[in-house]
Amino acid sequence: MKKLKTALLSYGMSGKVFHAPFLEMHPGFELTGSWERSKKLIQQDYPSVKSYSSLEELLADDADLIIVNTPVDTHYEYAKKVLEAGKHALVEKAFTTTVAEAEQLDILAKQKGLKLAVFQNRRWDSDLKTVKQVLDQNLLGEVVESEFRFDRYNPNLSPKAWKEDSNPGAGILMDLGPHLIDQAVYLFGFPEAVFADIRKLRENSRVDDDFSIVLYYPDKRVKLHAGFFVREGVPAYVVHGRKGSFLKQRGDTQEDVLKTGQKPNLDDWGTEPEDKAGFLHTEHDGELFRKNIPTQQGNYYSLFDGLYKAITEDTQEPVTAEDGIRVMKIIEAAQQSSKEKRVIALK
Incomplete structure (x- = not known):
């Protein structure tokens, strides 16, 4: 199996938790180091890799793939340099800060014949995979309304200054928004229009920390919400169809387990506790039934495996630059909608 030499652009939480463990696990990747x-810190966990002192030093090395996992407002600049250096790129969410930046990166990657993917790992969360299974099996009939939420209770400002600085890449819309928006588009396609209400609710907050977004489709509406003032959680996924409803609380275990230092595997990784099962109330063959639905196994390994095949077999990236562009179009429309207090049509 061909080894893809892979380097990270930072070794903070995302590098340590979301990327390095899966690169180590997958037989097709070789982690070479991090800027x-x-x-x-990286050599404490991976003694044989390099700690690069500059981006130029990293790009001059022989890595095949670079993971751009720096703050959002640097994604365009760094991803552009990565592609110009002839390296494949995996870019963290949010993909960029504007649609124009995302489109320029897509054009550059195609010109260079390189793979450019977006790290929308939560497509492989156990809870989202379970929602998709229910939809794929048509257990609800035609969907008429859905609501996806990413709620927390944390009224305090983050100690990480870059998260609270007012820059184009900061705020909850750029942080959690891409997860919810990507999941909605992944399941239901690109909407016709957007309405949004984006706010600053924490005391002294300089960045948006609460949003409600409505995505309009010809036959349904999808509501998205994220905020820091939800002490008592409600189901994170609610889907209503013409025959029934499915409710699922957020239950994916991967991030919490990775933070403890445990290594992923292909056996029981991403398995939720049974009490996190979703609840289905629907009709089948004229009979009503109410029951729990076992949760699918989540595993971010699938994203890395898909990216490996995209590079070595010239298949499509697991999350494409076009996917990232669509998310950025909805984010820009949501920002305009909230500012102007009106529905924004999408093109």
């Missing part, structure tokens, strides 16, 4: 600006 580390101040703290030199």
Whole structure:
């Protein structure tokens, strides 16, 4: 199996938790190192890799794939340099800060014959995979309304200054918004129009920290919400169809387990507790029934495996630049909608 030499552009939480463990696990990747600006930590976990002192040093090395996992407002600049250096790129969400930036990266990658993917890992969350299974099996009939939420209770500002600085890549719309928007488009396609209400609710917040978005489709509406003032959670996924409803609380275990330092596997990884099962109330063959639906197994390994095949077999990326562009179009429309207090049509 061909080894793809892969480097990270940072080794903070995302590099340590979401990327390095899966690169180590997959037989097709070889982690070569990370750009580390101040703290030199990667060699504590992976002694044989390099700690690069600059982006130029990293790009001059022989890596095949670069993971752009730096703050959002740097994604365009760094991804552009990566592609110009002839390297494939996996870019964290949000893909960029504007649609124009996303489109320019897509054009550049195609011109260079390189793979450009977006790290929308939560398509492979156990809860979202279960929702998709219910839809694929047509257990609800034609969907008329859905609501996806990513709620927390945390009224305090983040100690990470870059998360609270007012820049184009900061705020909850750029942080959690891409997850919810990508999941909605992944399941239901690109909407016709958007309405949004984006707010700053925490005391002294300089960035948006609460949003409600409505995506309009010809036959349904999809509501998305994220915020920091939900102490008592409600189901994270609610889908209503003409025959029934499915409710599922957020239950994916991967992030919490990865933060403890546990390594992923292909056996029981991403398995939710049974009490997190979703609830289905629907009709089948004229009979009503109410029952729990076992949760699908989640595993971010599938994203990395799909990216490996895209590069080595020239197949489509697991999450394409076009997917990232669509998410950015909805984000820009949501920002305009909230500012102007009106529905924005999408093109």
